[in-house]
Amino acid sequence: MIGLVDCNNFFVSCERVFDPSLEGVPVVVLSGNDGCVIARSNEAKAMGIQMGVPFFRVRNLYEAGKLRVRSANIILYGDMSQRVMSLVREMAGKTVQYSIDESFMDLTGIQDCRAFGVEMVRKVKKWTGIPVSVGIASSMTLAKVASKFAKRYKGYKGCCMIGDETARVKALRLVSIGDVWGIGRQYAKALNLRGVETAYDFSLWPEREVSALMGVNGVRTWRELNGECCTQVTPPKAARSATQSQTFYKTITDYDELAGLVADFAATTAARIRRHGLRATTLAVWIATDRYHLYEKQYADSAGTRFEVATNDPRETIAAATACLKSIFRPGYAYKQAGVSLGGLQRYMQPTLFDKVDRQGQERLLKSIDAIKAREGNDAIRIAAQSSASAIRHNEFRSPCYTTVLRDIIRVKV
DNA sequence: TCTGGGGTCCTAGGACCC
DNA sequence: TCTGGGGTCCTAGGACCC
Numbered sequence: 001m002i003g004l005v006d007c008n009n010f011f012v013s014c015e016r017v018f019d020p021s022l023e024g025v026p027v028v029v030l031s032g033n034d035g036c037v038i039a040r041s042n043e044a045k046a047m048g049i050q051m052g053v054p055f056f057r058v059r060n061l062y063e064a065g066k067l068r069v070r071s072a073n074i075i076l077y078g079d080m081s082q083r084v085m086s087l088v089r090e091m092a093g094k095t096v097q098y099s100i101d102e103s104f105m106d107l108t109g110i111q112d113c114r115a116f117g118v119e120m121v122r123k124v125k126k127w128t129g130i131p132v133s134v135g136i137a138s139s140m141t142l143a144k145v146a147s148k149f150a151k152r153y154k155g156y157k158g159c160c161m162i163g164d165e166t167a168r169v170k171a172l173r174l175v176s177i178g179d180v181w182g183i184g185r186q187y188a189k190a191l192n193l194r195g196v197e198t199a200y201d202f203s204l205w206p207e208r209e210v211s212a213l214m215g216v217n218g219v220r221t222w223r224e225l226n227g228e229c230c231t232q233v234t235p236p237k238a239a240r241s242a243t244q245s246q247t248f249y250k251t252i253t254d255y256d257e258l259a260g261l262v263a264d265f266a267a268t269t270a271a272r273i274r275r276h277g278l279r280a281t282t283l284a285v286w287i288a289t290d291r292y293h294l295y296e297k298q299y300a301d302s303a304g305t306r307f308e309v310a311t312n313d314p315r316e317t318i319a320a321a322t323a324c325l326k327s328i329f330r331p332g333y334a335y336k337q338a339g340v341s342l343g344g345l346q347r348y349m350q351p352t353l354f355d356k357v358d359r360q361g362q363e364r365l366l367k368s369i370d371a372i373k374a375r376e377g378n379d380a381i382r383i384a385a386q387s388s389a390s391a392i393r394h395n396e397f398r399s400p401c402y403t404t405v406l407r408d409i410i411r412v413k414v
Numbered sequence: 415t416c417t418g419g420g421g422t423c424c425t426a427g428g429a430c431c432c
Numbered sequence: 433t434c435t436g437g438g439g440t441c442c443t444a445g446g447a448c449c450c
Contacts, residue, residue: 038432182430185429
C-alpha cells in the first residue's frame with residue numbers, strides 16, 4: 001500500500017504553533033508582497049475566502065477584526081517542514097517528499113496500515129504541533145483521494161484508507177472530477193462537457209478516449225483511479241531548472257534599478273544551485289509591465305543565452321543576465337515583474353579546449369564566498385552589481401523566524 | 415487521389431502540481 | 433491603490449540529417 005501524509009492548512013498551522021491566539025479563528029497567509037491569499041484556516045475557508053484571491057478583496061474583513069492575517073514566512077515553514085518530514089521518515093522508512101507539506105510513503109510490509117496512520121497523525125501533532133492527515137490506498141492518486149476524506153470527516157481520526165473495491169467505488173462517486181490529482185481546470189471543463197462529473201464517471205471511460213483527450217498523463221491518472229499503481233515511491237530526480245522572479249510592489253522605469261535586481265536574481269539563483277552541487281548551461285531573463293493595468297503601455301519579453309562551460313559562478317550569471325536584460329529592455333515602460341531562470345542543470349562540468357577561465361581558482365573563490373556567507377549571513381558578501389531584492393519586498397504581517405533566527409526566539413515570561 | 419521514410423534536436427506553448 | 437512564486441512533463445512543429 002501507498003500512504004500520503006499531508007499537513008493540514010500547513011502555513012496557517014505553522015503560525016498557530018507559535019501564536020495560539022490564532023487557534024480556532026479565521027486566519028489567512030499571504031504571498032510575497034502581501035499580494036494574494038495562499039493558505040487559509042478551516043474557519044477562513046468556511047467564510048468563503050478563495051485560494052489565490054487578492055488580499056485587497058478581503059482586507060475589509062481584516063480591518064473589521066473578523067480575519068487574522070500573516071505574511072508568508074517561508075524560512076519558518078521550511079524549518080517546520082523539516083521537523084515533520086524527518087519524523088515521518090523515521091516512522092515510515094521509505095518515503096519521498098513531494099512538496100513542502102506532503103510526503104508519500106511506501107507501506108509495504110506494514111500489517112495494520114490504518115493503525116499505523118492513526119499513530120502517525122497523533123505523534124506528528126504531539127511532537128511538532130502540526131496537524132496532518134494520512135491517506136492510504138493502492139496507488140498515489142487514490143491515496144490523495146483518501147487523504148481528502150481523512151480531512152473531511154472527523155470520524156477517521158485523521159487517517160482514511162481505501163482498502164478494497166467497495167471503498168474505492170464509494171469514494172470515487174463522492175469526488176468531483178476536478179478535485180482529482182492530475183485533473184486541472186482545463187481537463188475538468190472538457191470532461192464536464194462530455195458528461196463526466198465524478199471521478200467514478202471518469203474511471204468508467206474507455207482507455208482509448210482518455211488517451212485521445214489527455215495523452216499519457218491522463219491515462220496514468222485513469223489507471224491509478226482504477227486501482228493500478230503506475231508511479232512508484234522513488235527518490236526525486238535532481239532539479240532541471242531553478243528560477244527566481246518577483247512582482248515588484250512598485251513599478252520600475254529606471255534601467256539601473258532593474259539591472260540591480262536582475263543581477264541579484266542571477267546571483268542568488270546561482271548560489272541556490274551551487275548548494276545542490278549543480279551547474280547551469282542556459283540562462284533566461286524576462287521582464288514585464290503590469291498585466292492587470294491594461295490602460296497602461298504593455299510590454300513583455302524574454303531573452304536567453306547559453307554557457308560554453310556549465311557554471312554556478314554569480315559573476316558569470318550576472319554578466320549573462322545583464323547582457324540579456326540589455327537586449328530586451330525598452331525605456332519608457334513601467335516594469336512590474338522580472339525573473340531569471342537557470343536551466344540545463346547538471347552535476348558535472350565539461351571544460352572546453354579554449355576555456356579562458358581558471359576553473360580551479362574559481363572553485364576556491366566560490367568556496368570561500370560560501371563559507372563567509374555560512375558564518376556571517378547571506379548578505380555579508382555580494383557582487384557589486386547586485387542590489388537587494390528582498391529589501392523592496394512589502395510584508396506588513398510578517399511573523400518572527402521563531403526557529404531559525406536567535407533574536408526571534410520565543411520569550412517565555414517568568 | 416496524389417506527397418519517401420526514418421531519424422534527432424530544439425523551441426514554444428500548454429497542461430499540471432503545490 | 434492593492435492581483436505570488438516555484439517547479440514538472442508532454443506535444444506539436446520546424447530545422448536539419450541521411
